Amino acid sequence: MIHGVSPEVDFVPLIVPEIRGNEWKYIKECLDTNWVSSVGTYVDRFEQMIAERVGTKYAVATVNGTSALHIALIMAGVQADDEVLVSSLTFIAPVNVIRYVGAWPIFIDAELAYLQIDPVRVAEFLESSCKWDGECLRNIKTGRRVKAILPVHILGHPADLDPIIEIASKYSLPVIEDATEGLGAAYRGKSLGSLGDAACFSFNGNKIITTGGGGMLVTNNPEWAARAKYLTTQAKDDPIEYVHNAVGYNYRLTNLLAAMGCAQMEQLDAFVEAKRQIAKRYQESLGNLAGIRLPKEADWAFSTFWMYTVLVDEKESPINSRDLLRELATAGIQTRPLWQPIHRSKAHSSSHGTPCPNSDELYAKGISLPCSVGLTPSSQGRVIETLMNLMGNRNG
Ligand SMILES: *Cc1c(COP(=O)(O)O)cnc(C)c1O
Numbered sequence: 403m404i405h406g407v408s409p410e411v412d413f414v415p416l417i418v419p420e421i422r423g424n425e426w427k428y429i430k431e432c433l434d435t436n437w438v439s440s441v442g443t444y445v446d447r448f449e450q451m452i453a454e455r456v457g458t459k460y461a462v463a464t465v466n467g468t469s470a471l472h473i474a475l476i477m478a479g480v481q482a483d484d485e486v487l488v489s490s491l492t493f494i495a496p497v498n499v500i501r502y503v504g505a506w507p508i509f510i511d512a513e514l515a516y517l518q519i520d521p522v523r524v525a526e527f528l529e530s531s532c533k534w535d536g537e538c539l540r541n542i543k544t545g546r547r548v549k550a551i552l553p554v555h556i557l558g559h560p561a562d563l564d565p566i567i568e569i570a571s572k573y574s575l576p577v578i579e580d581a582t583e584g585l586g587a588a589y590r591g592k593s594l595g596s597l598g599d600a601a602c603f604s605f606n607g608n609k610i611i612t613t614g615g616g617g618m619l620v621t622n623n624p625e626w627a628a629r630a631k632y633l634t635t636q637a638k639d640d641p642i643e644y645v646h647n648a649v650g651y652n653y654r655l656t657n658l659l660a661a662m663g664c665a666q667m668e669q670l671d672a673f674v675e676a677k678r679q680i681a682k683r684y685q686e687s688l689g690n691l692a693g694i695r696l697p698k699e700a701d702w703a704f705s706t707f708w709m710y711t712v713l714v715d716e717k718e719s720p721i722n723s724r725d726l727l728r729e730l731a732t733a734g735i736q737t738r739p740l741w742q743p744i745h746r747s748k749a750h751s752s753s754h755g756t757p758c759p760n761s762d763e764l765y766a767k768g769i770s771l772p773c774s775v776g777l778t779p780s781s782q783g784r785v786i787e788t789l790m791n792l793m794g795n796r797n798g
Pocket residue numbers: 466467468469492493495496554580582583603604605606615616617
């Protein structure tokens with residue numbers, strides 16, 4: 403039971419997994435055959451399914467999305483004391499992994515139209531705050547080498563990648579897409595995850611498909627793929643002897659979880675369709691409500707609306723985002739704010755960045771509404787009605 407909510411009201415969670423396919427069947431098969439651990443046909447099959455769907459040559463399964471990002475940075479050659487450009491408005495994982503390799507994040511602000519990393523700010527930083535020293539690009543202020551760009555596609559909508567990739571190639575910077583929230587989405591007709599030098603996905607419980615916990619690194623680079631497999635499996639150099647020529651990681655996904663992943667992947671299109679229907683209904687019902695801005699889809703984008711995040715404008719709305727969140731919680735409707743922008747995070751207070759006023763503004767205004775694949779029309783109706791009452795009541 404959620405604190406403060408009467409047990410009679412039907413609780414509407416923000417986002418819960420949808421398990422209605424072959425999950426039981428495939429997992430049972432693992433249990434029946436004893437193939438439960440870190441190798442097995444489901445691991446291979448899950449990797450193939452993701453690679454095929456995303457449109458990359460290779461996919462390497464990992465224990466979660468964070469570990470995939472960690473390995474991707476190693477593949478990109480990011481080393482201690484390098485700098486990596488990364489979104490400020492994001493879940494913290496892609497910033498933490500930059501510190502895992504001893505490098506430093508450079509925070510880039512979000513644009514206000516689609517809430518994604520702003521390519522104009524990326525270019526501005528690289529062109530005005532850095533200098534080419536004949537071998538590499540250096541941050542003029544810190545003297546550190548700028549080594550990669552890590553754009554995060556947030557909320558199921560793509561970041562505007564073409565200008566980012568263009569400027570990255572001008573300075574030979576690898577682009578690692580954090581596509582953890584973007585499985586099934588596309589940018590100018592291409593699947594997210596297929597545009598950068600490598601990309602990462604997560605199958606955490608709140609993502610569009612889930613394995614309970616899991617991740618994937620995808621790339622077209624055969625050396626990166628082989629090296630990623632090697633490093634995620636303890637860098638074992640001999641099939642029989644325990645011989646290791648590098649420091650590896652135990653970042654493997656188990657066959658048991660990969661089995662669930664295969665079953666979930668079979669339903670991805672249906673899940674995306676359900677999410678888009680939910681978004682459509684919110685749009686139709688809330689489109690005219692004053693003081694609230696609904697998420698948009700760019701004309702170059704195919705969004706999954708993984709999260710349905712609205713912006714509440716305190717100046718035009720009778721209620722601010724946090725009061726709305728609390729009132730909805732009392733009515734048994736779970737919502738949540740966006741992430742504290744990482745340039746504000748104490749965890750990364752010794753990092754540098756560019757100014758990020760938009761991220762601050764979006765953080766103040768944003769709340770995400772219930773958007774589970776299995777959200778019923780009646781539950782969604784209750785969310786819509788409660789929200790309209792809360793905003794309307796205060797108007798009059
Ligand atoms: C979920 C998520 C991750 C990390 O995924 P885990 O599987 O939980 O490690 C990384 N980046 C973003 C943007 C995410 O939303």
